[in-house]
Amino acid sequence: MSITVPVNKRGIIFNPIVDYDLVLALFLEEFNGRWGNVQPSANTGLEGFEEKSLLGTGSFGQVILAKDKVNAEYYAVKIMLKDQIVKMKQVMHVHTEKRVLASIKFPFLVWLEFSRKDNDFLYLGLPFINGGELFTYHRKVNKFSEQQARFYAAQIFLALEYLHYLHLLYRDLKPENVMIDKNGYIKLTDFGFVKRVETRTMTLCGTPEYLAPEVIQSKPYGSCVDWWSYGVFLYEMVNGTSPFAPHNNDIMLMYSKIVDGEYKMIKTFSPELKNLIENLLQVDLSKRFGSLINGNKDIKDHEWFKPINWFSILNQEMPAPYVPQIVNDEDLSNFDRFPDVKRK
Numbered sequence: 588m589s590i591t592v593p594v595n596k597r598g599i600i601f602n603p604i605v606d607y608d609l610v611l612a613l614f615l616e617e618f619n620g621r622w623g624n625v626q627p628s629a630n631t632g633l634e635g636f637e638e639k640s641l642l643g644t645g646s647f648g649q650v651i652l653a654k655d656k657v658n659a660e661y662y663a664v665k666i667m668l669k670d671q672i673v674k675m676k677q678v679m680h681v682h683t684e685k686r687v688l689a690s691i692k693f694p695f696l697v698w699l700e701f702s703r704k705d706n707d708f709l710y711l712g713l714p715f716i717n718g719g720e721l722f723t724y725h726r727k728v729n730k731f732s733e734q735q736a737r738f739y740a741a742q743i744f745l746a747l748e749y750l751h752y753l754h755l756l757y758r759d760l761k762p763e764n765v766m767i768d769k770n771g772y773i774k775l776t777d778f779g780f781v782k783r784v785e786t787r788t789m790t791l792c793g794t795p796e797y798l799a800p801e802v803i804q805s806k807p808y809g810s811c812v813d814w815w816s817y818g819v820f821l822y823e824m825v826n827g828t829s830p831f832a833p834h835n836n837d838i839m840l841m842y843s844k845i846v847d848g849e850y851k852m853i854k855t856f857s858p859e860l861k862n863l864i865e866n867l868l869q870v871d872l873s874k875r876f877g878s879l880i881n882g883n884k885d886i887k888d889h890e891w892f893k894p895i896n897w898f899s900i901l902n903q904e905m906p907a908p909y910v911p912q913i914v915n916d917e918d919l920s921n922f923d924r925f926p927d928v929k930r931k
């Protein structure tokens with residue numbers, strides 16, 4: 588079987604499955620070295636770009652669609668208000684997000700195309716992923732079949748595996764951060780909570796319904812928090828709602844259920860899916876898949892993933908179960924609608 592070998596921006600070839608040591612070495616060279624494979628931010632704001640429409644909003648600003656006036660390429664530009672970043676004590680997070688985005692290259696992750704700044708804002712230019720959020724599509728269809736969920740879950744598995752090899756914790760897995768590209772494959776976006784840890788960390792962050800018990804309890808944690816969120820994600824994809832969705836907005840009750848690992852298993856899930864979820868939503872770290880002696884292999888080799896050929900997923904050769912309809916480069920019909928961009 589042929590394996591397409593991804594080539595990163597500097598033309599260095601690596602195979603993300605076979606040679607992770609090389610991938611890690613290249614990542615570290617970028618991450619610790621020259622601030623990634625991009626030039627330092629030019630102080631020109633979005634000069635040279637046409638600001639088109641609003642794609643989404645985040646904690647520190649907006650993500651807009653912008654068109655490069657010279658090469659006519661489209662980008663999703665994350666615009667962050669400097670004041671807001673400082674007030675919310677997120678300087679380090681933004682710094683890390685930029686360095687990580689500039690240093691990674693993997694089929695199922697977005698990367699940094701360029702960065703800019705001006706007096707008030709920071710701008711991160713990302714490839715425009717035009718199929719919208721997985722969240723929007725999932726909400727439209729309500730549930731995925733196990734086969735469809737497996738297609739997305741396999742890509743997310745490979746993305747997390749890649750990040751973990753680089754000692755990066757993603758810490759914010761949720762359908763809102765998974766974008767669908769024009770071919771129906773996915774890309775993880777939003778690296779605002781990514782943290783590089785060689786051992787363990789203790790920071791409380793993430794999205795409440797997806798938080799692992801050890802994060803809520805302020806215990807030191809490692810990459811297993813992503814595998815917990817992955818279990819929540821699988822459940823939600825196939826069931827329609829997440830296992831710990833709060834009743835009457837009672838967040839404290841939801842936290843106590845997460846800490847106790849108390850959720851309802853869905854009878855209609857296949858036995859394989861039930862087993863995988865039970866092993867991911869394990870409060871006891873000595874039992875959670877991803878942290879046992881076989882590491883990630885317990886997930887990758889699990890019966891539920893038997894129909895998956897990992898190389899054809901990586902090479903994006905498997906037909907996607909859903910391919911978004913995109914009529915032209917500015918088609919935003921797959922995004923939730925927002926009013927047009929107006930920024931001083």
Ligand SMILES: Nc1ncnc2c1ncn2[C@@H]1O[C@H](COP(=O)(O)OP(=O)(O)OP(=O)(O)O)[C@@H](O)[C@H]1O
Nearest residue numbers: 642643644645646647650663713714715716776777
């Ligand atoms: N590369 C992209 N292509 C198209 N749309 C994108 C892209 N990146 C982000 N978006 C849109 O913008 C939204 C917000 O982006 P993102 O989550 O990165 O912002 P954020 O400020 O980090 O948000 P959060 O508050 O979740 O941390 C996304 O949910 C998505 O709809």
